[in-house]
Amino acid sequence: MKECIAAIATALAPAGLGVIRLSGRNSIEIAAKFFKSSNSSKDIKLLNGYEAAYGKILDGDFFLDDGVALVFKAPCSYTGEDVVEITCHGGLLILQEILNICTKNGARLAANGEFTKRAFLNGKLSLTQAEAVADVINAESLSYLRAVNEVKNGILYKKAKGISNKLVELDGNILVWLDYPLDDLPDIDILKFKDEIRCQKLKLDSILQNVKFEGVLKNGVQVALVGRPNVGKSTLMNLICGEEKSIVTNISGTTRDVIASSVAINGFDFKIFDTAGITDSSDVVERLGVERAINKLKTADIVLFITDNLTKDEDLDILKGYESSNIILVYNKSDLNYKKHCFSKYKFSEIVSTSHNNYSSIEKLKQAIYNVKQLGNINFNNMPLILNSRQKSSLERSSKILENLLKMLNSNVALDAIGVILEEAIDELLRLTGEKVSDVVLDDIFSKFCVGK
Ligand code: GDP
Numbered sequence: 001m002k003e004c005i006a007a008i009a010t011a012l013a014p015a016g017l018g019v020i021r022l023s024g025r026n027s028i029e030i031a032a033k034f035f036k037s038s039n040s041s042k043d044i045k046l047l048n049g050y051e052a053a054y055g056k057i058l059d060g061d062f063f064l065d066d067g068v069a070l071v072f073k074a075p076c077s078y079t080g081e082d083v084v085e086i087t088c089h090g091g092l093l094i095l096q097e098i099l100n101i102c103t104k105n106g107a108r109l110a111a112n113g114e115f116t117k118r119a120f121l122n123g124k125l126s127l128t129q130a131e132a133v134a135d136v137i138n139a140e141s142l143s144y145l146r147a148v149n150e151v152k153n154g155i156l157y158k159k160a161k162g163i164s165n166k167l168v169e170l171d172g173n174i175l176v177w178l179d180y181p182l183d184d185l186p187d188i189d190i191l192k193f194k195d196e197i198r199c200q201k202l203k204l205d206s207i208l209q210n211v212k213f214e215g216v217l218k219n220g221v222q223v224a225l226v227g228r229p230n231v232g233k234s235t236l237m238n239l240i241c242g243e244e245k246s247i248v249t250n251i252s253g254t255t256r257d258v259i260a261s262s263v264a265i266n267g268f269d270f271k272i273f274d275t276a277g278i279t280d281s282s283d284v285v286e287r288l289g290v291e292r293a294i295n296k297l298k299t300a301d302i303v304l305f306i307t308d309n310l311t312k313d314e315d316l317d318i319l320k321g322y323e324s325s326n327i328i329l330v331y332n333k334s335d336l337n338y339k340k341h342c343f344s345k346y347k348f349s350e351i352v353s354t355s356h357n358n359y360s361s362i363e364k365l366k367q368a369i370y371n372v373k374q375l376g377n378i379n380f381n382n383m384p385l386i387l388n389s390r391q392k393s394s395l396e397r398s399s400k401i402l403e404n405l406l407k408m409l410n411s412n413v414a415l416d417a418i419g420v421i422l423e424e425a426i427d428e429l430l431r432l433t434g435e436k437v438s439d440v441v442l443d444d445i446f447s448k449f450c451v452g453k
Contacts, residue, residue: 001025001074001081002118005110006102008095009452015090020098021452022086022107023079023115028071030105031084034058034098035069044084049073057088059101065094079115080122113449117442120434126157127434127445128391134449135218135387141269143375144217147385156384156391157433159207163200163398164429170196171422174415194409201402207384208395214386216301220262220269221373224296227306228315232332236306236354237261237274239362240369258292265370273300297322302372304365305348306330309338316345328368330354334361390445394432401425 004024010017022031032045035055042053052070056063067088077083088094103109113134120130132152139145150156170193177188225233238244241261259274273296297303297318305319305327319327329348331340335355350368354361370376386392405421430436 004030004102004107005114005118006030006099006107007110007115007452008099009085010090010095012092014092017087018090018095019452020086020088020095020102021083021110021115022102023077023081023083023110023118024107025082026106027082027084030102030107031069031086033105034064034101035067035084035086037069044069044071047071049076057086057094057098059097064097065089065091075122075124078124079118080124081118110451111446112451113446113453116449116453117446120442126154126161127437127442128156128160128387128432129154130434131387131391131445132156133453137450137453139218141217141220141264142267143269143378143380146267146380147213147217147383148387150380150383151385151387155382156207156386159203159384160395160429160432163203164426164433166196166200167422167426167429171419171426174419174422178416178419188415190409194406197402197406197409201399201406204395204399204402207386208392208399210384211386211392213378213383216373216375217268217385220271221302221369221375222271222273222300223302223304223369224273224275224300225304225306226275226297226318227308227330228311231306231308231311232354232356233306234259234274235356236304236330236332236362236365237272239356240366241272258296263366265366266376268370268375270369294318301326302369303327304330304369306332307341307343308333309336311341313341313343313345316343319346326372328352328365328372330365334358390441391432394428398425398428398432401428 002024004022004027006020006022009019009021028045032043035044035053035057037043037053037055039053042051042055044053047053049072050070052068054068055066057065057067065088067086070085070087072078072083072085074081086098088098099109116125116130116133119125120127125133129152132148135148136145136152139148173188225237227233237259241263243261260271261274262269262271264270275292275296303319303322303326305316307315307330327346327348328350329343329346329352331351331353333355334353335357340353349372352361352365352368354365386395401421401424405418405425408421409418427436431441434442
C-alpha cells in the first residue's frame with residue numbers, strides 16, 4: 001500500500017456536512033490519532049470494513065468537532081487501499097484543521113484526482129471508467145449523467161476490451177502459423193480473417209457514432225430564436241425557460257445581443273438563445289446585434305423561426321443555407337387570430353402555433369424542440385458514450401489501422417506484416433482502456449480532476 005494521502009472531499013464552501021478522506025498505508029492509525037469513538041468498543045482501529053463510529057475529533061486535548069468515521073479495508077474500498085472517511089460539520093475552518101492534523105500525523109496532501117488514480121492503478125477501475133468519474137461529478141443534465149454512468153460502470157471499457165481480445169486472438173493465430181510453418185497447421189483462411197477484421201472495425205465505427213451525442217448531452221442542445229423585431233422572441237424565450245431573462249417591450253430593437261438561458265425538457269438540457277430581431281437597421285449597435293444573431297443561427301442545433309401576422313416571405317431569407325431539417329416554424333401571437341401565411345419555400349421539421357397567454361401552446365413548442373433532435377430515440381442502456389478527445393482519437397486510430405489492414409489484405413501481404421499492424425491496433429485499444437498508457441498521459445488525465453476525488 002502506498003503512503004497515506006488526505007484531502008477535503010467536499011466542496012470548499014460552508015455546508016451542513018463536510019468529508020475528509022484518507023487513503024493508503026496507516027490511514028486508519030492516522031485517523032485514530034484524532035478521532036476518538038464515543039463507544040470504546042468502536043475504536044476505529046478495531047472496526048471492520050464498511051463499519052462506522054460516532055465520536056469526537058480532537059486536536060490534542062482541544063475538542064474540534066464531533067462526527068462519524070467510516071472505515072473501508074483494502075481491497076474493498078474506492079482506491080483499493082485502507083480508507084477512512086471522516087464526516088464532520090462542513091465548516092471550512094474545521095475541515096482545514098482536521099486536514100492539518102492528518103498531515104501532522106504522517107499523511108500527505110493528495111494531488112488532484114489522486115484517489116481515483118490510485119483506484120485505477122490498483123485495478124479498481126479501467127481508465128475510461130476513471131475518466132467518467134470526473135464527468136459524473138461535472139454532469140449538468142440528467143441525460144448526460146445517465147450516459148456517463150454507463151461509461152463509469154464500464155460499458156466503453158467492455159466494448160473496447162471485447163474488440164481488442166478478438167484482435168489478440170486473430171494475432172495469436174498468425175503467430176502460431178509463423179512459429180510453426182512446417183507443422184500440419186491448416187492455412188489461415190484469408191477470407192474469414194478479413195471478415196473478422198471487418199466485423200471488429202464495424203464495432204469500432206459504431207462506438208464512434210456516439211461522438212455526435214457527446215456535445216448535445218454534455219453542453220445541451222443549442223436553440224436559436226430568430227425572426228423580425230417584435231414578433232415575440234423575448235417573450236417566448238422567457239416562457240420556454242420559465243424566467244424573465246429577456247426584456248419584453250413593444251419597442252423594436254430591444255434585444256441587441258445574444259441572450260442565453262437554459263431549460264430541461266424530458267431530462268435533456270437545452271440552451272436557448274434570444275437574438276436581436278433581424279432587420280436592415282442603420283443603428284450601429286443594432287446592426288452588430290443582427291450580425292451576432294446570424295452567427296448564432298449558423299452554429300445552432302435547432303432554429304426557431306418566429307413569425308407573426310406581419311412576417312413576410314422575404315423574412316425567410318435569413319434561413320438561407322441553414323439545414324431545414326432543424327428549423328421549427330412558430331406562428332406566434334396566435335391569439336390575434338390572423339390568417340397564417342404559408343411559407344412554402346421551406347420544409348420545416350415542425351410547425352407550431354403559440355401565444356403568450358396560452359400555456360399549453362408553449363408546452364407543445366417545447367415538445368417540438370425535443371422531437372427535432374429525436375432525443376427520445378437515444379438508448380442510454382449500454383451506450384458507450386465517448387467522453388473526450390483522447391478516447392475518440394484512440395478509437396479513430398484503431399479503426400484507421402484496421403481499414404489499412406483490410407486494404408493490404410487485398411494484395412499479397414506477408415503474414416508477419418499483418419501481425420505487426422494488428423498489434424498496433426491492439427495497442428491503441430489498450431491505451432484507451434489504460435492497460436498500456438504512459439505516466440505522462442495519466443498525470444494529464446488526473447490533473448484535471450478536483451482534489452479529494
Ligand atoms: P421580440 O422583439 O421579437 O423579442 O418581441 P417581444 O417579446 O419583445 O414582444 C414584442 C411585443 O409583442 C410585446 O409588446 C409583447 O407583449 C407582444 N407579444 C409577445 N408575444 C405575444 C403573443 O403571443 N400575443 C400577443 N398578442 N402579443 C405578444
